[in-house]
Amino acid sequence: MTSQSHPAPKYYVLKEQLRALAAEGEPGTLLPTERALAASHGTSRTTVRQAIAELVAEGVLDRIQGHGTFVAHNRPTYVRQLTSFSEDAAAQGLRSSSRLLGISAVPAEGEAALRLQVEPGSPLTRVERIRLINEEPLAHETAFLPGELPGLAEALDRSGSLYAALQESYGVRITDAEDTVQTRLAGPDEVRLLGLEMGFPLLVIHRLGLAGERPAEWTCSAFRGDRFRFQARRHRD
Template structure:
């Protein structure tokens, strides 16, 4: 990393932006890989021949870009983006475990209620149906990544006190694990409350996902609205051709 040296006055660009650009180039080239810790601010200062204040400003700029993140008491790390396929129905918990990370959950609400008109329509149930209303922050390796608000018919779940990290695992115990579904994804900005729960700045980019899932019979068993951190997730879709184009 010795080529992080900054040339003063080279092109009129502020030194911290020059250094941020050099760091970005290293990350994008693979010289610093996702999950790696950066050297200390003092070491970076010596490598680049600039002040620690300049190094700190550059790091903060890359944190704002979503390229780096700080872990309290551990240092600054290169952010690892998570690719999730849009065409596969999977649970947050199983995805985390496949990445070698431990899933976690912070429950905000876990109660029974009656559905709103919109929820009843999405689930194709009468408005008088008893549903479970489940609100939680999803964590992976201790890091908050998503906020989920799910509505599930009460008969599709065991007792609410027995629901752990995975909603789908709990639904499976009652014989209602989803096998198909539809979802809509749109880009948005985090509200102050969402930013606080996710540990990001207000108006940070987020992905809003609305999902309805079904069991094999076609019955709708889950209506969930989620907010995922845009700095951590890429939604990947496989594309297929539809045949030869007309002349």
């Protein structure tokens, strides 16, 4: 009994052709319109749209509403364990910054209480930020920290890094981290905060930061899936 090979879907064939076209072009090069691509490849605009959408999700192309589709400028940023967003960016020669959305005292509840091993209703400090690379918003981050941390906004402003602020101003040093990585599609919050399209792929990392044996941070970070790769390294004795 012989196996039969099936032809690749039309959109996939076109997608790989466009990937090759992007590889030959300089970052920022404008691609032909969907109508022109459909005509030159003898296919429908729906097929062209699907091929482009997947390449945008993979970070090969950028699409700007009303302006067209371009060869992507930005290379992926790697997110590593036991380092902060700021440290990751600096290690790759990128300029990071943050836009603070709010710092508030909240009662512990749900998964945050469970992960931080505190009683429900205990005080937590909630920190919500937009993380930027080269002034472009690329991640939405919400961190929960045990207890109340007066002056945290000023400490963050001085250091630019939550880990540095915790160590320098509160004597809390993150020594270990447990990361859970999953994918999710962008909802209304990410559309509004990161300027994405509804349903855009996200890389979501839940991080439990430990200070020695003590839970000291529970953070959920939603990264643009076309701009980030998760990188882990283990030493095995």
